[in-house]
Amino acid sequence: MPRAAGGRASEPIPDIVIRRLPVYVRTLRHLADHGVESISSNELADRIGVTAAQIRRDLSYFGRFGKQGKGYDTAYLSEAIARILRLDRRWDVALVGFGNLGRAVAHYRGFAPEFRIAAIFDLHQENIGERVGDVAIQDEARITEVVAGEGIRLGIIAVPATAAQDVADRLIAGGVTALLNYAPVVLRVPPHVTVREIDPLAAMQSMTYYLDD
Amino acid sequence: MPRAAGGRASEPIPDIVIRRLPVYVRTLRHLADHGVESISSNELADRIGVTAAQIRRDLSYFGRFGKQGKGYDTAYLSEAIARILRLDRRWDVALVGFGNLGRAVAHYRGFAPEFRIAAIFDLHQENIGERVGDVAIQDEARITEVVAGEGIRLGIIAVPATAAQDVADRLIAGGVTALLNYAPVVLRVPPHVTVREIDPLAAMQSMTYYLDD
Structure with missing residues (x-):
């Protein structure tokens, strides 16, 4: 349910714009933390790896x-965008899968303070x-009940591909509407659920195309 | 250096098309492995989560x-696309960083057989x-020399954000031209280097936008 906060309020905001905003926040916070109080759109664009026109267009929404x-x-600006993304509060997250990847996710400190x-x-x-x-690992049979x-509202799927759809269904049945999916499989979800794929294999496979012999 | 292999041979192929192809390969291989010999573009589109028109347009290149x-x-078709992506051979990869994340990457079996x-x-x-x-962890000081x-030609960066640019520079100095970057930082690289970001935090931060209270 995209909401516009001023600007071109009547237009739905493309998901691709929403996906870029976290990098804006990260870069602006980094600058603010290092004492840079203001920055031109050209400099900001250079740091983010997009064009200044792109930044102006994205923010105009x-x-x-x-x-x-x-x-x-x-x-x-970093605070304003963080508020648009609803990062001015903490969100609880359910992690499913506690193999090598799940353990790395569970111990990853980068999700804090916005996600727990x-x-x-x-x-x-x-x-x-x-x-x-203080979080004890529980049986996957309890996913729906616990969430x-x-x-x-948020789930991270770090199970093998064969189990991922079942896990997604259980999370969604419990009320989760946003899924971060590490399993190399396209999940089928209802329209009200957002899915982001973390797919290092596909990323690698799309780079070899550019390699010289 | 994009190359066209027949089709609309004179047009440069957009990177976004190249990025979708691995999911085509994965889906087609899965079908072929399960005895499905042919599939309509509508069915394939449904499985991949794009439109049939998109698939036809992508493949027309x-x-x-x-x-x-x-x-x-x-x-x-899976073999043809794999060949376009140059996945008909094995690629050696350098992994930098051996914390929780690096260990998970090192033990991840999904990169085989195309990547080692x-x-x-x-x-x-x-x-x-x-x-x-049979791979021994080496000192980061040796990156350039060893690669x-x-x-x-391929590097995976699984170090903290503050170290990522330095690691990227060392890999590139050794001849690496494709980087999978897990560090939450925008890398500055020369034009001949391809970078793909693995950014679970940004993915999470771009989903909260859609959550109801």
């Missing part, structure tokens, strides 16, 4: 941010009861 | 693959000499 001749206020792994599930009985911080009970 | 009324030959982690580097002396299969010596 949400309002007017730059000042003629002064550029963007890094702290103000609030529940972890695995199929293997020997992992159940193990803890990551519904805790009101969790 | 490379030649004519479908037969009127018969659909696509799954085995033939042929060298692993880490900064931490206590990890150096440890082995994954040049072994002719490695």
Whole structure:
């Protein structure tokens, strides 16, 4: 349910724009943290790896941010975009799969402070009861019940491809509407569910095309 | 250096098309492995999550693959696309970073058979000499020398954001021209180098936008 916050308010905002915004936030926060108070759209574009026109076009969906001749206020703009993305609160996340990848995700500190792994599930009985911080690994059979009970809206799928659809269905049945999918499979989900794929194999396979012999 | 293989041979092929092809290969291989010999563009589109028109348009860059009324030959088409992507050989890969994430990548079996982690580097002396299969972890100081010596063209960056640019520079100095970057930072690379970002945090941050309260 895209919402416009001022700017070209009547237009639906393309998902590709929404997908770029986190990199804007990250870059602007980095600049603000390093004492850079304002930046031109050209400089910002150079750091992000897009064009200045692209940045202006993306931001125009949400309002007017730059000042003629002064550029963007890094702290103000990063906060404004973070608010648009609803990153001004903390979101609980359910992680399914506790193999090598799931463990790396569970211990990854980069998701904080905006995301908190609030529940972890695995199929293997020997992992159940193990803890990551104060979160105990639970049986995958409990996914729907637990995410519904805790009101969790985001899920991370770190199980093998053959199990991923079933796990997605259980998460969605419990009320999850946003899925980060590490399994190399295209998930079938209802229209109200957003899926982002993390697909390192496809990324690698799309780079060899460009390699010389 | 995009190359066209028949089809609309004179047009440069958009990177977005190249990025979709691995999912075509994966889906077609899965079908062929399960005894499905041919598939209509509508059915294939449904499985991949794009439109049939998109598939026809993407494939038109490379030649004519479908037969009127018969659909696509799954085995033939998967092999043809794999060849276009140069996945008909094995590629050696250098992995830099051997923390939680690097370990998960090193042990991930999904990269085989097309990719082989042929060298692993880490900064931490206590990890150096440890082995994954027959590959011993080496000091990051040796990156350029080793990748040049072994002719490695692909690199995976699994180090913290602050170290990623330096690691990228060392890999590129050794002849690497394709980088899979797990670090949450935009790398600055020369035009002949392809970078794909694996950015789960940005993916998560671009989904909260769509969540209801």
